[in-house]
Amino acid sequence: MSTADIGVVGLAVMGSNLARNFARHGFTVAVYNRTYAKTEEMMSAHGDEGNFVPSQELSDFVASLARPRKAMIMVQAGKATDAVIDQLAELMEPGDMIIDGGNAHFDNTRRREAALRERGLHFVGTGVSGGEEGALLGPAIMPGGSAESYESLGPILEAIAAKAPDGTPCCTRLGPDGAGHFVKMVHNGIEYSDMQLIGEAYDLLRRGAGIEPAELSKLFGEWNAGELDSYLIEVTAEVLGHTDAATGKPFVDVVLDRAGQKGTGRWTVQNALDLGVPVTGIAEATFARALSSGVKQREGTVDLLTGPTEKTELPETFVEDVRQALYASKIVAYAQGFDQIAAASAEYDWGIDLGACSALWRAGCIIRAGFLDKITTAWRENPELPSLLAAPEFTKIVTDAQSAWRRVVSTAALAGIPTPGFSSALAYYDGLRSRRLPAAVIQGQRDFFGSHTYKRVDREGTFHTDWSGDRTEHEM
Ligand code: NBP
Numbered sequence: 001m002s003t004a005d006i007g008v009v010g011l012a013v014m015g016s017n018l019a020r021n022f023a024r025h026g027f028t029v030a031v032y033n034r035t036y037a038k039t040e041e042m043m044s045a046h047g048d049e050g051n052f053v054p055s056q057e058l059s060d061f062v063a064s065l066a067r068p069r070k071a072m073i074m075v076q077a078g079k080a081t082d083a084v085i086d087q088l089a090e091l092m093e094p095g096d097m098i099i100d101g102g103n104a105h106f107d108n109t110r111r112r113e114a115a116l117r118e119r120g121l122h123f124v125g126t127g128v129s130g131g132e133e134g135a136l137l138g139p140a141i142m143p144g145g146s147a148e149s150y151e152s153l154g155p156i157l158e159a160i161a162a163k164a165p166d167g168t169p170c171c172t173r174l175g176p177d178g179a180g181h182f183v184k185m186v187h188n189g190i191e192y193s194d195m196q197l198i199g200e201a202y203d204l205l206r207r208g209a210g211i212e213p214a215e216l217s218k219l220f221g222e223w224n225a226g227e228l229d230s231y232l233i234e235v236t237a238e239v240l241g242h243t244d245a246a247t248g249k250p251f252v253d254v255v256l257d258r259a260g261q262k263g264t265g266r267w268t269v270q271n272a273l274d275l276g277v278p279v280t281g282i283a284e285a286t287f288a289r290a291l292s293s294g295v296k297q298r299e300g301t302v303d304l305l306t307g308p309t310e311k312t313e314l315p316e317t318f319v320e321d322v323r324q325a326l327y328a329s330k331i332v333a334y335a336q337g338f339d340q341i342a343a344a345s346a347e348y349d350w351g352i353d354l355g356a357c358s359a360l361w362r363a364g365c366i367i368r369a370g371f372l373d374k375i376t377t378a379w380r381e382n383p384e385l386p387s388l389l390a391a392p393e394f395t396k397i398v399t400d401a402q403s404a405w406r407r408v409v410s411t412a413a414l415a416g417i418p419t420p421g422f423s424s425a426l427a428y429y430d431g432l433r434s435r436r437l438p439a440a441v442i443q444g445q446r447d448f449f450g451s452h453t454y455k456r457v458d459r460e461g462t463f464h465t466d467w468s469g470d471r472t473e474h475e476m
Pocket of ligand 1: 009014033034035074075077079080083084101103104128131132
């Protein structure tokens with residue numbers, strides 16, 4: 001019987017939790033996993049949570065889906081996803097939908113969507129954020145695909161998505177083909193940046209101000225009750241408050257300080273370079289992870305490179321300064337991420353609504369934060385903002401924070417504590433507010449050695465100076 005409202009292929013941690021989430025919301029869910037034992041395992045542990053239709057064969061799985069069929073893939077990104085798409089496409093009929101909820105690169109999603117569209121199938125590349133717990137209890141869902149597919153798929157996804165404080169589901173169709181996976185990628189990039197900034201705040205307060213992890217845990221807890229309210233601050237308070245059972249030491253002191261990465265930060269930066277969008281916060285965060293795990297360089301220089309010899313006096317307001325610098329730097333990171341989404345939306349003709357995008361990040365996902373309400377309002381009031389920093393509320397927050405921000409960055413430099421996130425965010429702020437940038441010198445250099453020409457501030461046209469000759473200027 002073709003009764004299942006939706007099906008899930010891939011029953012590892014994400015797939016099985018999403019399948020359970022669908023079932024708990026009253027949907028009949030077809031489930032399939034390449035290794036059938038995993039399907040049996042899930043059914044015996046959770047089969048009583050709702051209506052599941054397990055299949056051992058993919059053909060039976062497809063046959064159990066009601067038309068238009070909706071099969072959500074939650075398998076390893078890359079080759080596994082392509083293999084499953086090929087197998088499903090063979091069994092499906094025009095009008096059916098394949099939804100990829102894995103962490104695919106948006107270029108792959110564009111390729112897959114185009115190939116399946118040729119066959120009359122809908123391909124919905126969907127970002128899913130919130131980790132295992134989110135998948136079960138309500139993730140933020142970022143679908144990209146045809147408007148037609150969203151008509152019947154949207155209500156199912158919206159039902160299982162997290163709900164924002166105002167009750168709105170954290171799931172919106174972001175645009176065609178790669179739009180959803182692109183937004184998920186930038187979400188992860190912002191996540192990298194946010195985590196790095198919080199790490200720097202910890203480092204400044206621990207190494208700089210000598211505050212112990214247990215105290216810092218309380219401080220982050222307090223910050224979480226104010227304008228920094230966010231999942232990542234909450235998680236940080238938990239991590240810093242945890243004691244290692246084996247040694248009795250703060251957990252943070254027994255963890256090897258080499259940050260891992262699965263690649264979405266790198267993808268974000270690579271794409272930003274292609275689009276020419278300065279996502280300096282995400283880039284610094286990605287490189288900071290690379291530096292932390294660059295064992296050869298760290299071990300080979302740690303005893304050679306000396307730091308400041310004099311003790312750095314901290315400003316009396318240091319703790320509050322760090323909080324303000326963190327908030328301002330976070331806003332810069334989000335502003336840069338939105339710039340990248342806007343640039344890609346124009347490049348690929350996706351028509352992404354930045355207000356809808358920020359609204360769907362308000363709950364369920366890793367970067368959920370209280371201030372996303374303010375960001376949503378800013379984009380909704382003026383979708384044409386040249387930058388999030390131009391929204392009156394954010395202009396005020398960052399300009400009000402600048403004294404504290406400067407004290408933190410300069411104190412960090414004097415104390416020898418690396419703050420690539422805070423420093424680059426402040427440099428970005430100063431770059432934007434500078435009426436003249438040294439790019440004029442760069443243009444001169446480029447024209448000098450490569451005849452790359454330049455424009456003038458006082459008249460229209462393109463010019464070149466005869467640097468090797470009599471230095472007369474020619475209009476090109
Ligand atoms: P994994 O990424 O660990 O993938 C395991 C699943 O892929 C199993 O069901 C496995 O089947 C299946 N699979 C593989 Br591997 N190769 C296959 C093939 N050739 N044909 C069919 N099935 C194949 O699972 P996960 O951690 O649940 O993540 C699923 C997706 O969700 C990934 O793309 C991931 O990037 C994304 N994601 C994960 C998180 C998270 O927090 N973990 C968050 C958001 C998104 P088997 O049992 O037969 O080996």
